[in-house]
Amino acid sequence: MKSLKELCENVGIKIEFEMQISNLNSLEDANENELSFCIKECDTLKTTKAGAVLISEKLANLLPTNVKAVICEDPKYIFALFSKVFSKDLIRVGKDAIIGENTTIMPNVYIGKDVSIGSNCTILAGAYIGDGVCIKDNVIIYPNVTIYNDSVIGNHCIIHAGSVIGSDGFGYASNSKGHFKIYHNGYVELQDFVEIGSCVCIDRAVFSKTLIKTGTKIDNLVQIGHNCVLGQGCLVVSQTGLAGSSELGNAVVMGGQSATSGHLKIGDGAIIAARGGVSKDLAGGKVYGGFPIMEQSEWLKMQAKLKRINK
Template sequence: MRLFEILKYLGIDSQGFSDFEVRGLSQLQEAQECDLVYIDQDKYLDGLKDSKAGAVLVAQKNASHIPSTMQKIIVPNPHLAFAYLSSFFAYENFSFQGEDPKIGEGAIVMDGAYVGKDVEIGERSVIMAGAVIGDGAKIGKDCKIYPNAVIYAHTEIGDRVYIHAGSVIGGDGFGYAHTQEGKHIKIFHNGKVIIEDDVEIGANCTIDRAVFGETRIKQGSKIDNLVQIGHNCVIGEHTILVSQVGLAGSTTTGRNVVMGGQAGTGGHIHIGDFVQIAGRGAVGKNLPPHTKWGGHPLMELDEWMKFYVSLRRMLKKNNKTQ
């Protein structure tokens, strides 16, 4: 899509702009001269000086901060404009165009499985009945994709990865921009999911693709059933996520983190190496390495246990006096 087409779609006069073919929407750090970025918060302005983006969606109040190397597209709501434009760059999961799948020696694709174009499946991997593999996905050696699992387009899966029945890898994250009238405009996610070697993902899990860039599950991590991992999350090596854990977008963890059942995080949280979070722990802040936490509001585990004991004693005492 050319820049002049984007300007016309947004209702902006193209006079004074230099036209070019826009390859896609990108984040500041990764953008190249053929990419379009957006700035909707002041905290991202510092990243402009190192960005190579060809053009930027920006509000009038921040227009003076845009370097001369970038063409500035002034819009009332950059986030909303980005949402509208994201649909033009969305992945086609099943384009029906491209090369037939490359199936490694000894790999098995069972009857009833669907494998899209430009897919690569490594040696001795098994794709079971009802599984769906989107275009351009790559699956390594000795993997097992169980019945009715769905691997969306361009997902990358390492070696010896097990994905159990009903899990969905690479669907869009939960992201919307909002109009003044209160309508919710979908943000199409144009990144991908990368799952490294020796990961096991339980049944009915969802791992969302990144807005741009990647969602990554690092080597050796084990994910129980019914876990939700939001867009742009990065899960460190050998992490364990127990059933019904929910991670909001851009959560990152160090290695060997353990999160108990129904624990969850807010967005843009970092959890340090070897941290343990008790079941139903609600993480709303960054956590330093080698610590243990629990409760809601979150507190260090020893403190939480003392608080819980004191609460039980107080309740028993109140019951006796009634």
């Protein structure tokens, strides 16, 4: 627990109340002992259960009466400074790994503290398994895979060479003073039967987790941003990029070099054609393409019309 008054004084903010803060969290998930932040009006601002919120004076009146307002000009910047205070230790003191039966670990594999590895796993040379990682049964990890602290790898998963699971997301608070790192204190979870191609990067969450659900398959050279959720049975083709907090429903297909702009939802069974650029929520069960994104049949008609204009 940390003194909120002391934290604020360290960054030049004066508050008239005192409370103990256990952690930072989102407006949606924070409890009465946690601190959150807000940069624009949203529905969750009016229903948050956070103990206190970093917020501008303009929006402070929208908070529930039992939530304390920490008034500041740049809430995201102050949040970034606080995120370092609450960041987890990079190297921890803990217990040696627990390794299940019939698991093969090749030479030159690093395994951190408080790690759990299940039965019938194969971990090939050069892999890095950080502190607090949980790897379940029948998992194959190919050479030079890096699994950052606290990641969870489900049963029957395959992770191909050179992939990185759980690195920090690309999150900064930017102002006239520069770009200030937001420390990501969440983790990544792969559910069962997930396969990750070579040189894939899956970022850990700011809060909570980045989640890849059961049966999803990800091709080589894919980027999954922080706090993304991929539903069951998705297919994500090579060179696709998902910006932070993108949510894919079940059985979504993302074609090669397609992308999302983040903080959006794609419904179950949607197909995004190659190089499609998703910048808004999409209903499930349809095929989309182009940029700005539209139904693929409309995109093809538009391209045909443009071709005739040039003649």
